[in-house]
Amino acid sequence: MTRPRLNEARTKIVATVGPACDSVERLCELIEAGVDVFRINSAHGTIEQHAEKLANIRTASIQTGFPVGVLLDLAGPKIRLGQLATEPMQCSLGQKFTFIRGQSSDAPDELTSSYARLIDELDRGDRVMLADGTVALEVESVSADKAVCHVVAxxxxxxxxxxxxxxxxxxxSAMLPADIENAIWAAQNEIDFISLSFVRTSEDVRSLKDLLGSYECPALVIAKIEKPEALENLERIVEEADGVMVARGDLGVExxxxxxxxxxxxxxATCKRHMKPVIVATQMLESMHHSSRPTRAEASxxxxxxxxxxxxxxxxGETAIGDxxxxxxxxxxxxxxxxxxxxLPTSPAVDGKIEAAHRMAHAVAQAGTSVAEAIGSKLIAIATHSGGTAWVKSNTRSLIPTVAVSDHVASVRRMNLFWGIEPMLCENIQDTHHLIEHVTRWASAQTDNGVAxxxxxxxxxxxxxxxVIENADSVLSVHTLP
Structure with a gap:
C-alpha cells in the first residue's frame, strides 16, 4: 500500500472518469498520482455504463489498497440543444434563429431544445447563451410555438x-425522472457522494436527501452552486447540504x-462557517486536455x-477525455x-448553531490540535466509526499530518473529501493498543526523498x-513511538 501518504497534498483531488481513464490500469495510475474521489458524470452514458465504471473503480481501489471515494453527479435540469441541421453550425453576428418545439429540425435557421417548455418561459429581450456562453442570442419575439432570436455574440x-x-x-424541477433513477441506483450501490446540479433552493437539496433516506442511503449530498437563485439562497442551501460544489462552468454563464x-x-467562506466541505470545479487545468503542462494562469x-x-x-475533461x-x-x-x-488562512469562525451540534467533537479536535502543536507532535491519529470527528478536525486547518482510522470502509471513502485527513481502514479500533500499533507501523514506513x-x-x-470508546464521549491521549 502506497497511500495514504504523509507527504501528499492536504487539499483533495476529485477526478472525472471517462474514456481517457476508465480502465482499471489507468484508474490505478490516477489513484497513485493523488486522486481521492472519482466522479461519474450521469449526463453522459447509461446506468449500465455507470455500473461498469464503478466496478473498475472498486477493482482499482482493491489493487492499490486505497479505498477511493466515488461521486455520482446528477445531471439535473440541464437544457441542451437538440439535433442541428448541420454539424457544426456557424452563428454570425446579427443572424436570426428560431427556437421551435420538438427535438430536431432540418431547417438551417431553426433550433430545438431538450426542454419542452423553453418557448413558454422566454420573453422578448431575454439572453440565450449557447456552448458554455461562447455564443449569445437575444430574443426578438415569442409566439405560441416559436421564439425568434438574433445573434449578439x-x-x-x-x-x-x-x-x-x-x-x-x-x-x-431540480430532479428529472432520469436523475431520480440514477440517484436510486447510487443508493443501491453504496456511492459515497451524490451531487445535485442547478440547485436553486434548500428544498431542492431536501428532496434528494429524502429520496436517499427512503433507501437508507448514507451518501453525502453535494449541492452544486451554478444559478443566481442559489447565490440568493446560499446560507440555507449550505445549511441543508452535506457539502457544496462551486460549479464555475454554468455559474460563469448564469x-x-x-x-x-x-x-x-x-x-x-460560507461553507467554512458551517463546517461543510467544498469543491471548486470546472476548467482548473483546461489546457491540459491537449498539453502536458498547465498555463501559469491555471496554476494560479x-x-x-x-x-x-x-x-x-x-x-x-482533463481526466475524462484529455490526453x-x-x-x-x-x-x-x-x-x-x-x-x-x-x-494558509485560518478557518473563519464556525456558525454558532453548527458548533452546538458538534460541540464535543469540535472541542476535542481543537484540544488535540493544540496539544500536538504545543509538544511538536509529528502526527495526529483520529479513531472514528462514522468519520464525524475527522470532519470536524479538518476544519481546524492544522498542517500537522492527520490520519483518520475507521473500521467502516464506507466511512473511509467519505473521509477522502475532508481537507488534511488521510483516511485508513483498520479493524478493532476500540483496542487502543492495536490502533496505535497499526498507525505506528504505517507512519514508520513514511519517507520523503529517502528521509523518514x-x-x-x-x-x-x-x-x-x-x-468509539464505550461510556466515553471522546478520549485524547499522547503516545511516544518506540
Missing part, C-alpha cells in the same frame, strides 16, 4: 451543447463572468482555490503541496471519537 455551436438562460427563472471569482470566495487558479480554503479541486490524465492529477497535487507550504518522516521518540496525539 457569434461563434460555433454543436448538437447537444448546453443552453443557459441568465435571469430566466425556470419552472422545471452570472457575469467578472463576478465569478468573488462568488467563489463567498461560497467557500488552483493555488488561489487552496488559499481561499477549498477542501478539494475537481478535474473534469494527459495522470499528468493533470500529478501537477495539481504539486501545485497544492507548494501552496500549502505557504501560510516519523522517528523513534516522536509523539503521536490520538483522538478517539465519541462513537
Amino acid at each position: 457569434p461563434g460555433e455551436i454543436r448538437s447537444r451543447q448546453g443552453i443557459n438562460l441568465p435571469g430566466v427563472k425556470l419552472s422545471v 452570472i457575469d463572468v467578472a463576478e465569478t471569482p468573488v462568488a467563489q470566495k463567498r461560497i467557500i 487558479d488552483v493555488a488561489n482555490a487552496v488559499l481561499d480554503g477549498t477542501d478539494a479541486c475537481m478535474l473534469s 494527459y490524465p495522470r499528468e493533470a492529477v500529478a501537477i495539481m497535487n504539486r501545485i497544492m503541496r507548494k501552496t500549502e507550504e505557504s501560510e 518522516l516519523v522517528n523513534s521518540g516522536d509523539t503521536i496525539v490520538v483522538v478517539s471519537g465519541s462513537d
Whole structure:
C-alpha cells in the first residue's frame, strides 16, 4: 500500500472518469498520482455504463489498497440543444434563429431544445447563451410555438451543447425522472457522494436527501452552486447540504463572468462557517486536455482555490477525455503541496448553531490540535466509526499530518473529501493498543526523498471519537513511538 501518504497534498483531488481513464490500469495510475474521489458524470452514458465504471473503480481501489471515494453527479435540469441541421453550425453576428418545439429540425435557421417548455418561459429581450456562453442570442419575439432570436455574440455551436438562460427563472424541477433513477441506483450501490446540479433552493437539496433516506442511503449530498437563485439562497442551501460544489462552468454563464471569482470566495467562506466541505470545479487545468503542462494562469487558479480554503479541486475533461490524465492529477497535487507550504488562512469562525451540534467533537479536535502543536507532535491519529470527528478536525486547518482510522470502509471513502485527513481502514479500533500499533507501523514506513518522516521518540496525539470508546464521549491521549 502506497497511500495514504504523509507527504501528499492536504487539499483533495476529485477526478472525472471517462474514456481517457476508465480502465482499471489507468484508474490505478490516477489513484497513485493523488486522486481521492472519482466522479461519474450521469449526463453522459447509461446506468449500465455507470455500473461498469464503478466496478473498475472498486477493482482499482482493491489493487492499490486505497479505498477511493466515488461521486455520482446528477445531471439535473440541464437544457441542451437538440439535433442541428448541420454539424457544426456557424452563428454570425446579427443572424436570426428560431427556437421551435420538438427535438430536431432540418431547417438551417431553426433550433430545438431538450426542454419542452423553453418557448413558454422566454420573453422578448431575454439572453440565450449557447456552448458554455461562447455564443449569445437575444430574443426578438415569442409566439405560441416559436421564439425568434438574433445573434449578439457569434461563434460555433454543436448538437447537444448546453443552453443557459441568465435571469430566466425556470419552472422545471431540480430532479428529472432520469436523475431520480440514477440517484436510486447510487443508493443501491453504496456511492459515497451524490451531487445535485442547478440547485436553486434548500428544498431542492431536501428532496434528494429524502429520496436517499427512503433507501437508507448514507451518501453525502453535494449541492452544486451554478444559478443566481442559489447565490440568493446560499446560507440555507449550505445549511441543508452535506457539502457544496462551486460549479464555475454554468455559474460563469448564469452570472457575469467578472463576478465569478468573488462568488467563489463567498461560497467557500460560507461553507467554512458551517463546517461543510467544498469543491471548486470546472476548467482548473483546461489546457491540459491537449498539453502536458498547465498555463501559469491555471496554476494560479488552483493555488488561489487552496488559499481561499477549498477542501478539494475537481478535474473534469482533463481526466475524462484529455490526453494527459495522470499528468493533470500529478501537477495539481504539486501545485497544492507548494501552496500549502505557504501560510494558509485560518478557518473563519464556525456558525454558532453548527458548533452546538458538534460541540464535543469540535472541542476535542481543537484540544488535540493544540496539544500536538504545543509538544511538536509529528502526527495526529483520529479513531472514528462514522468519520464525524475527522470532519470536524479538518476544519481546524492544522498542517500537522492527520490520519483518520475507521473500521467502516464506507466511512473511509467519505473521509477522502475532508481537507488534511488521510483516511485508513483498520479493524478493532476500540483496542487502543492495536490502533496505535497499526498507525505506528504505517507512519514508520513514511519517507520523503529517502528521509523518514516519523522517528523513534516522536509523539503521536490520538483522538478517539465519541462513537468509539464505550461510556466515553471522546478520549485524547499522547503516545511516544518506540
